[in-house]
Amino acid sequence: MFDKLRKLLPKALRKDKTVIPVVRLQGAIGMVTPLRPGLSLASVSQPLEKAFAMKEAPAVALIVNSPGGSPVQSRLIFKRIRDLAEEKEKDVLVFVEDVAASGGYMIALAGNEIYADPSSIVGSIGVVAAGFGFPDLLKKIGVERRVYTAGEKKVILDPFKEADPDDIEFLKGLQQEIHEVFIDMVKSRRGDILSDDEELFSGKFWTGGKARELGLIDEIGDLRGVLKKRFGDKAEPKLISAPRGLFGRKSGVGVAAQLLESQSGLADEMISSLEARALWQRYGL
Numbered sequence: 001m002f003d004k005l006r007k008l009l010p011k012a013l014r015k016d017k018t019v020i021p022v023v024r025l026q027g028a029i030g031m032v033t034p035l036r037p038g039l040s041l042a043s044v045s046q047p048l049e050k051a052f053a054m055k056e057a058p059a060v061a062l063i064v065n066s067p068g069g070s071p072v073q074s075r076l077i078f079k080r081i082r083d084l085a086e087e088k089e090k091d092v093l094v095f096v097e098d099v100a101a102s103g104g105y106m107i108a109l110a111g112n113e114i115y116a117d118p119s120s121i122v123g124s125i126g127v128v129a130a131g132f133g134f135p136d137l138l139k140k141i142g143v144e145r146r147v148y149t150a151g152e153k154k155v156i157l158d159p160f161k162e163a164d165p166d167d168i169e170f171l172k173g174l175q176q177e178i179h180e181v182f183i184d185m186v187k188s189r190r191g192d193i194l195s196d197d198e199e200l201f202s203g204k205f206w207t208g209g210k211a212r213e214l215g216l217i218d219e220i221g222d223l224r225g226v227l228k229k230r231f232g233d234k235a236e237p238k239l240i241s242a243p244r245g246l247f248g249r250k251s252g253v254g255v256a257a258q259l260l261e262s263q264s265g266l267a268d269e270m271i272s273s274l275e276a277r278a279l280w281q282r283y284g285l
Contacts, residue, residue, distance in 0.1 A: 021051035030070025068102025081110035115221040116208035126203025
């Protein structure tokens with residue numbers, strides 16, 4: 001009789017199950033648009049807090065699938081995960097899907113353990129900036145560009161001027177500072193098992209198998225297999241999603257009609273989509 005009554009309860013309330021909350025962190029980081037919110041602290045805070053609030057759960061699992069993006073948003077997400085893990089005293093298990101590269105790997109560092117598929121792409125511990133230059137374009141089409149500033153360095157790396165060596169040196173200095181922050185994070189979280197490979201912090205990336213040899217991940221494995229091995233055959237993952245708004249869209253996602261009303265909004269969406277696509281293509285995806 002008791003068994004029959006127990007079966008009527010929601011799965012999360014059945015004592016014969018070990019429920020593990022799972023939060024999916026997918027997409028380019030910081031590239032937020034009305035139709036595609038991407039990954040940012042604002043978009044992931046609610047599902048993360050809900051997952052860590054599950055008192056009976058012995059751990060929180062994160063699925064990471066990101067080619068990177070904003071280093072600031074990457075570190076903010078990393079820090080929120082670690083703060084919640086320490087506050088709630090829970091282990092964090094990270095599972096890499098297609099890719100955890102650059103900022104995506106920075107987020108993965110929040111895990112006490114990191115797992116990946118043998119074919120996952122992992123690494124790219126570096127900083128990149130890219131753009132285009134059109135120094136002769138305006139002259140050819142008969143357009144005069146006028147820019148007025150207070151401060152001689154207010155406009156640098158102008159795409160309509162020849163590249164200035166001083167501007168490039170300044171940009172590389174900024175990149176080096178951000179790179180050092182990234183390296184310190186990797187050493188702090190993975191220092192005890194990292195290899196001494198000279199290319200580890202070069203920006204290069206590897207498959208899951210090689211990443212394991214380098215100490216960037218702990219083991220090859222998938223979410224369900226690892227959870228059952230750690231918590232028993234009755235371990236059950238429970239996906240925690242962002243709340244949905246009035247029109248059934250996830251929180252932070254605007255209405256398409258609002259976007260289409262604005263030509264600039266549509267242009268921003270197209271540019272952001274192209275930038276995100278370029279990030280994924282960098283890793284052959």
